[in-house]
Each structure stands twice: as structure tokens, then as C-alpha cells.
Amino acid sequence: MTNVIKLRKGLDINLKGKAVDKVSALGVSGDYALVPDDFVGVKPKVIVKNGDRVKAGDALFVNKDCPDVKFASPVSGVVKEVLRGDRRKLQRIVVTADEKQEFADFGKSDVPSMDGDAVKSKLLESGLFGFINQLPYAVSTTPETSPKAIFVSAFRDMPLAADFEVELKGEEQNFQAGLTALSKMAKTYLGINPKQARSALAEVRDVTVNVFDGPCPAGNVGVQVNHVAPVNKGDVVWTVDPTFVIFFGRLLNNGVVDMTRTIAVGGSEVHDPSYVKALYGTPIARLLDGKLSSKEHSVRVVNGNPLTGRRCSLDDGYVGTRTSEVTVIPEGDDKFEMLGWILPRLGQFSANRSYFSWLQGKKKEYVLDARVKGGERHMIMSGEYDRVLPMDIYAEYLVKAVIAGDIDKMEQLGIYEVSPEDFAVAEFVDSSKLELQSIIRGGLDMLRKENS
Numbered sequence: 001m002t003n004v005i006k007l008r009k010g011l012d013i014n015l016k017g018k019a020v021d022k023v024s025a026l027g028v029s030g031d032y033a034l035v036p037d038d039f040v041g042v043k044p045k046v047i048v049k050n051g052d053r054v055k056a057g058d059a060l061f062v063n064k065d066c067p068d069v070k071f072a073s074p075v076s077g078v079v080k081e082v083l084r085g086d087r088r089k090l091q092r093i094v095v096t097a098d099e100k101q102e103f104a105d106f107g108k109s110d111v112p113s114m115d116g117d118a119v120k121s122k123l124l125e126s127g128l129f130g131f132i133n134q135l136p137y138a139v140s141t142t143p144e145t146s147p148k149a150i151f152v153s154a155f156r157d158m159p160l161a162a163d164f165e166v167e168l169k170g171e172e173q174n175f176q177a178g179l180t181a182l183s184k185m186a187k188t189y190l191g192i193n194p195k196q197a198r199s200a201l202a203e204v205r206d207v208t209v210n211v212f213d214g215p216c217p218a219g220n221v222g223v224q225v226n227h228v229a230p231v232n233k234g235d236v237v238w239t240v241d242p243t244f245v246i247f248f249g250r251l252l253n254n255g256v257v258d259m260t261r262t263i264a265v266g267g268s269e270v271h272d273p274s275y276v277k278a279l280y281g282t283p284i285a286r287l288l289d290g291k292l293s294s295k296e297h298s299v300r301v302v303n304g305n306p307l308t309g310r311r312c313s314l315d316d317g318y319v320g321t322r323t324s325e326v327t328v329i330p331e332g333d334d335k336f337e338m339l340g341w342i343l344p345r346l347g348q349f350s351a352n353r354s355y356f357s358w359l360q361g362k363k364k365e366y367v368l369d370a371r372v373k374g375g376e377r378h379m380i381m382s383g384e385y386d387r388v389l390p391m392d393i394y395a396e397y398l399v400k401a402v403i404a405g406d407i408d409k410m411e412q413l414g415i416y417e418v419s420p421e422d423f424a425v426a427e428f429v430d431s432s433k434l435e436l437q438s439i440i441r442g443g444l445d446m447l448r449k450e451n452s
Contacts, residue, residue, distance in 0.1 A: 002197065002202060002209050002210070002211055003208070003209075003210045003211065004194075004210075004211045004213060005210055005211065005212050005213065005227050005228075006213050006214060007212060007213065007214025007215070007218050007223070007227075007390040008214060008390070009214070009215075009386070009387060009388060009389060009390040010214055010215030010216050010217060010218060010388055010389075010390055010425065011215055011216060011351055011388045011425050011428070011429065012157070012215045012216050012362065013159045013216065013307075013349065013366075013368075013425075013428070014159075014349075014362065014363070014364065014365050014366060015159045015160050015267075015268065015306065015329075015365060015366055015367070015368060016267075016268040016365040016366060016367050017160060017266045017267040017268040017269070017270055017273050017327070017328075017329075017365075018160060018264075018266055018273060018365075019160075019162065019163075019166075019264035019265060019266040019273040019274050019275050019325070020273060020274055021163070021166055021275070022274040022275065023166065023262060023274070023275040023276070023277060024274065024275070024276055024277070025276070025277040025278075026276055026277065026278040026279075026282060026286060026287070028075060028097050028101055028279065029097060029099070030096070030097060030283065030286070031080060031094050031095070031096050031097070031283065032073075032074055032075045032077075032094070032095050032097055032279060032280075032281035032282060032283075032318070033092040033093065033094045033095075033281045033283075033318040034060050034061070034071060034073065034074070034092065034093045034095075034281055035091070035092045035281075035318060035320065035321075036061065036071075036090050036091075036092070037091075038320045038321035038322065039063075039071065039130055039140045039321065040133075040138065040139045040140060041137065041139025041140050041448070042063045042065075042069070042071075042130065042139075042140050043063060043064040043065055044061040044062075044063070044064065044071075044090045045061055045062050045063070045064040045067070046060070046061045046082055046090060046093065047059060047060065047061060047062060048060050048061075048079050048082070048093065049079065049082065050079055050080070050081065050082060051078060051079060052078070052079045053076075053077070053078055053079075054073045054076060054077065054078075054079060054095060055073070055076045055102045055103060055104040056072070056073060056074060056075050056076045056101055056102065056103045056104065056256070056257055056258070056259075057072045057073065057103055057104035057106065057126055057127065057256060057257035058072060058073050058076075058104050058127075059071060059072055059073075059127050060072070060073050060079075060093045060095075061090070061093065063130065063140070063142070065142070066142045066143070066144070068124050068129075068143060069124065069129055069130045069140075069142060069143070070124070070125075070126075070127040070129075070130070071127050071130050072104075072126060072127030072128065072257050072259075073095050074095075074257075074259045074279045074280045074281045075095055075097040075098070075101060075279060075281070076097065076098050076101050076102040076103070077095045077096045077097040077098045078095065078096050079093065079094070079095055080094045080095060080096045081093070081094040082094075092318070095281075103256035103257065103258070104126075104256070104257065105255055105256065106122065106125060106126050106251060106255050106256065106257070107255045108252070108253065108254065108255040109122060109251075109252040109253075109255075111177050111180050111181055111252050111253075112180065114181065114184055114252075115184055116184045116185040116186075118184075119181045119182075119184045119185055120143055120185060122181075122251065122252065123248065123251075124143060126251050126257050127257065128244070128247055128248060128251060128257065129143065131240070131241070131244040131247065131321065132238050132239075132240055132244070133238065133239045133240070134147070134236055134237065134238050134239065135222065135225060135231045135236070135237050135239060135416065135417055135419065136231055136235075136236070136415070136416035136417070136444070136447070136448075137444050137445075137447070137448045138222075138418075138419035138420065138441075138444055139444075139448065141236075141238055145236045145238075146186075146236065147185070147186045147236050147237050147238040148186065148187075148229065148235055148236065148237060149186055149187050149188070149189060149225075149228075149229045149237045149238075150182050150183075150185065150186045150187070150188040150189070150237065150238045150239075150240060151188075151189050151191065151221050151224055151225050151228070151229075151237060151238070151239045151240070152179070152182070152188065152189070152190050152191065152207075152221070152239075152240050152241075152242055152245055153190075153191040153219055153220065153221040153224055153239075153242065154168075154190055154191060154192050154196065154201050154242045155191070155192055155193045155196060155212075155219045156219050156305075156324060157193070157215070157216040157217065157218060157219035158216060158217070158219070158305040158306075158307050158308060158424065159216075159305055159306050159307060160264070160266045160267060160305050160306060160325060160327045161219075161264070161305050161324065161325055162262070162263065162264035162275070162324040162325045163264070164242050164243075164324075165196065165199060165201070166262060166264075166275055167242075167243065167246070167261065167262035167275075167324075168200075168201070168242075168246075171246045171249070172200055173249070173253065174246045174249030174250050174253055175204070175242070175245055175246050175249055176204055176205065176249065177248070177249035177252050177253050178244075178245035178246060178247070178248035178249035178252070179204055179205075179206055179207050179245060179249075180205070180206045181248055181249070181252055182207075182240065182245070182248070183206040183207055185238075186238065187208070188206070188207040188208070189207065189208050189209075189210055189224070189228055189229070190204060190207045190208070190209050190210070191210050191211075191212050191219070191221070191224040192209060192210070192211055192212070193211065193212060193213065193218070193219070194211055194213050196211075197211050210224065210228060212224060212227075214390060216425055217388075217389075217390070217421070217422060217424065217425050218390065220419075220421055220422050221239045222239075222391070222417065222418055222419045222421070222422040223390055223391055223422060225237055225239070225417060226391040226392060226393075226417055227390075227391075230392070230417055231416045231417040232416065233411060233416060235416070241322055241324075243261050243324065246261075247259060259279055259280040259281075260277055260278070260279050261277070261278065261279075261280060261319075261324070262275050262276070262277050263275065263276050263277075263278055263287065263319065263323060263324060263325060263326060264324065264325035264326070264327075265287050265288065265291060265325070265326050265327075266325060266326075266327055266328075267302075267306075267327040267328035267329050268328075268329060268330065268367040269292060269293050269294045269299045269328040269329060269330060270288070270291050270292065270293065270327075270328050271290075271291050271292070271293050272291065278319060279319070280319055280320075280321060280323075281318050281319060282318065282319045283317065283318055283319075284301065284303060284312055284314060284317035284318060284319065284326055285314040285315070285317070287319070287326050288301070288314065288326065288328065291328075292328060294330070298330065298331050298333070298334055299328050299329065299330060299331055300328070300329050300330070300331050300369075300370040301313065301314065301317065301326070301327075301328050302326070302327045302328070302329065303317055303318075303319070303320050303323055303326060304320065304322070304323055304324075304325065304326075304327070305325055305327055306327055306329055306368070307421075307424040307425065307427070307428060308420075308421045308424045308437070309323075309325075309327065329367075329368060329369060329370060330367065330369035330370070331369060331370050332369030332370050332371035333371075335369065335371070344356060345357070346360065347366070347367075348366065348368075349366040349368060351388075351428070351429045352429075372433055374431075374433050375433060376432065376433045376434060377432050377433060378432065379396065379399070379400065379432050379434070380431065380432060381396055382431070383396070384426070384429055384430065384431065385399070385423075385426040385429075385430070385436075387429075388425045388426055388428075388429055389422065389423070389425070389426050391414070391417075391418070391422065392414070393413060393414035393417070393418065394413055394414075395423070395426060397409075397413055398410065398413040398414060398415060398418070399423075399434070399436060399439055399440070401413055401415075401443075402415070402439050402440060402442065402443030402446075403439060405446065407446070407447060407450055410443055410447060411447075415443060415444065415447060418440060418444075419440070419444075420436075420437035420438070420440045420441045420444075421437065422440075423436040423437050423440050424436075424437060
């Protein structure tokens with residue numbers, strides 16, 4: 001019987017510009033980039049040079065701390081550029097794609113007959129193992145870790161997030177193969193929402209299915225871990241994006257690395273929000289070609305959703321490893337609001353019902369811009385983080401401990417089981433205007449360095 005977990009804390013933010021269930025495909029052409037910063041915690045060591053020819057699935061760089069963990073090229077072609085920044089930090093590796101794609105052959109696998117070591121070896125050989133993250137620290141994991149469980153969240157509920165069921169169409173066998181493979185390495189949990197309980201997702205095999213019924217961020221895998229198998233000091237759990245489960249299934253079923261994913265292109269500043277099938281590393285400019293409804297200087301292009309994504313430009317932005325959506329919202333630099341927040345209004349969103357727009361119901365769609373509307377100020381212990389964070393932690397006290405650099409307090413207050421994205425909604429409602437995700441990332445990095 002499926003386990004139903006009811007969550008009451010959280011906040012759904014209904015933004016205008018959700019992608020409709022219409023999928024187009026981008027052909028493979030031009031340049032593609034592998035960006036090491038997409039793999040948090042990895043120290044990249046480049047193993048190719050300009051002019052090298054690679055196949056899709058060939059490694060471009062490895063993790064210096066664990067050379068067995070490779071990172072594969074999404075396309076076949078010629079290495080065009082190995083771009084470095086300050087202190088020779090690796091920014092990206094650019095590959096110019098061939099007209100006809102060639103794939104490195106890793107051989108098909110009989111998934112049911114494999115054991116955990118065979119699955120791990122296959123993922124390491126193909127350059128896909130680094131796509132698995134871990135808690136604690138919310139970083140790319142290594143094969144030396146022994147997880148007590150593996151978690152996959154098959155629904156996304158951040159604003160303008162892509163619907164995974166759109167991506168799953170036609171990939172059901174690969175998704176099942178990927179789940180079965182993960183279950184060979186550790187007990188695997190799949191999180192779905194109540195609407196998906198009536199779909200094929202609820203009928204998957206070899207994993208434990210949990211239904212999370214509640215507002216955003218119920219879809220965050222960290223929230224699901226907190227309610228099913230909390231992470232204590234010394235514990236490790238692996239977390240896998242549902243798209244990567246499909247990648248794993250394609251590798252095992254077909255013997256090749258195929259990193260084509262279905263990306264939602266949406267936001268209030270996008271014409272005809274819809275889905276695009278494209279490879280990881282595709283230039284953002286190709287996805288948004290002809291879709292922007294405003295001039296580029298007055299919009300914010302986000303590589304991801306508005307709460308957790310990264311600001312990018314059309315000149316050097318590429319589809320990230322975990323980019324399930326590309327969103328475009330107004331920048332807001334051309335706005336002037338007389339009397340500011342004091343003026344009563346119906347068209348703007350407020351988490352605290354400061355405006356009368358809440359009377360129009362939850363289905364009303366809002367257009368929010370990128371303005372912070374205020375500056376960083378002292379923390380007020382008002383409990384506003386706890387109202388939107390459905391985890392068994394004292395969020396405000398944890399943030400204070402991180403800011404103070406108090407490692408003992410951080411450990412006591414649950415730092416091991418959180419990731420930056422868990423604080424995205426809290427950051428949105430924070431009246432102190434603190435960059436909570438950045439603060440938590442800094443705390444996790446501090447703790448990891450201390451324990452290494």
C-alpha cells in the first residue's frame with residue numbers, strides 16, 4: 001500500500017507563463033558546453049584539449065579527488081574550447097557537434113540480473129555516476145559512500161517548474177530500468193504527488209512509493225528525505241533527479257549515453273510557453289530564439305525556475321545539468337510604484353495577504369519581477385521560515401548558526417539533512433531579504449571542509 005504523507009507547511013506561488021503540454025525538438029547542431037559548476041563539490045581535472053575528437057559519452061573531465069568519476073560529453077564532435085577564469089578555474093568545455101552523431105558503445109545490460117557493483121561500474125564507466133548527489137552536504141557523491149537509501153522525487157512544484165509526466169511520455173521503460181538499477185545499490189524511494197497517484201508512476205516496481213500531499217516545497221527531495229529517512233551524523237543518502245533516472249535507463253537498455261531532456265520554456269515574458277527536447281549543454285539562446293516577448297534588457301533570463309535557478313545571459317548561458325526549465329520574468333528596473341507596498345492593489349502577490357489579491361482565489365496567476373524590493377536587514381525571529389518549510393528543523397536558528405560559523409550548533413540543528421533549495425520558499429518570504437540559499441550553501445561547504 002502506498003504511503004501518504006500530508007504536509008501543511010509551504011507556499012504555492014502561481015506565476016503566469018506555465019508551459020503547456022506541447023513538445024518540440026531541437027536538432028543537434030552548433031556548440032554544446034559542459035559546465036563543471038553544475039556538479040557541486042567536484043574538483044574538475046580536464047582530460048581533453050582543443051582539437052580533440054570525442055564521441056557522445058566520452059569523458060571530458062574527471063573529479064580530481066576521485067578520478068574514477070568521469071563526466072561525459074553530451075555530443076560527438078571536436079573540442080572547441082577549454083575556457084578558464086580567475087586562478088585558472090575551469091569555466092566550461094565547449095564541443096562543436098558533428099552533423100551525424102556518434103555514440104560511445106557501453107553495451108546493453110540485463111538490468112534484473114545485475115547486482116549493485118555492476119550497476120555502479122556501468123555508471124562510472126559511462127560518465128553518469130557524477131549525476132548522483134548525496135546528503136549530507138548536497139554535493140555530487142563518490143563511489144566510496146555507502147548510502148542507507150536512495151531518493152527520487154518525480155514531481156516538481158517550484159513556480160513555473162516542468163511537469164515530469166510530460167518528460168516521462170515514451171520513456172516509461174527507461175525510467176523503470178533506471179529505478180530497478182538504483183534499487184540494486186540501496187533501498188530506493190520514489191516520491192510522487194496525489195495527482196500522479198492515478199498515473200503510471202504509482203505502478204512502478206522495485207521501489208517504495210510515497211505520496212507527498214502538500215504545498216511547495218513538498219517536491220524537494222530534501223523535504224522527502226526528512227520525512228522518510230532523516231539524515232543523522234554519519235549517515236549518507238543519495239538523491240537522483242528523475243531525468244537522470246531516464247538517462248541511466250537509456251544507458252542500460254541501449255548501451256549509449258543519451259542526455260536529451262524535455263525542458264519547459266516559460267515565464268510571463270515568453271511567447272507560447274511550451275516544452276523543448278534538447279541536449280544538456282544546449283545554448284539557452286537556441287531555446288529562447290523567437291520566444292521573448294520583451295526586449296532582452298528588460299527581462300531576467302533564469303537557468304532554472306525563478307526561486308532556485310541562476311541568472312544567465314543569452315551570450316554564454318547553457319542548459320545546466322539540473323535544468324528542467326528555462327524561465328523569463330520581467331527585470332523590473334523600469335517600474336515605478338507610487339506609495340510602494342502601502343498602496344492597496346489586486347494584481348500583486350503577497351504571502352501575508354498584504355494585498356486584496358488573495359480574495360481572487362488560488363487560481364489567479366501573477367506576474368512577478370526580479371526586484372528584491374528592499375535591502376538586507378536584521379533578522380526578526382518571527383517564525384516566517386518555519387511557516388513555509390515542512391521539515392523538522394528550527395530553520396531560523398539554523399540560519400543564525402551558519403552565519404555565526406558555529407559548527408556544533410549547525411550539527412545539532414539539522415544541517416546534515418538540508419540543501420540550499422529547501423530554503424528557496426523561505427528566502428522568497430523573508431522580510432530580512434537574506435540570501436538564505438547562499439548562506440546554507442556556505443554552511444554546508446564549511447562543514448564539509450571541517451569534516452574532510
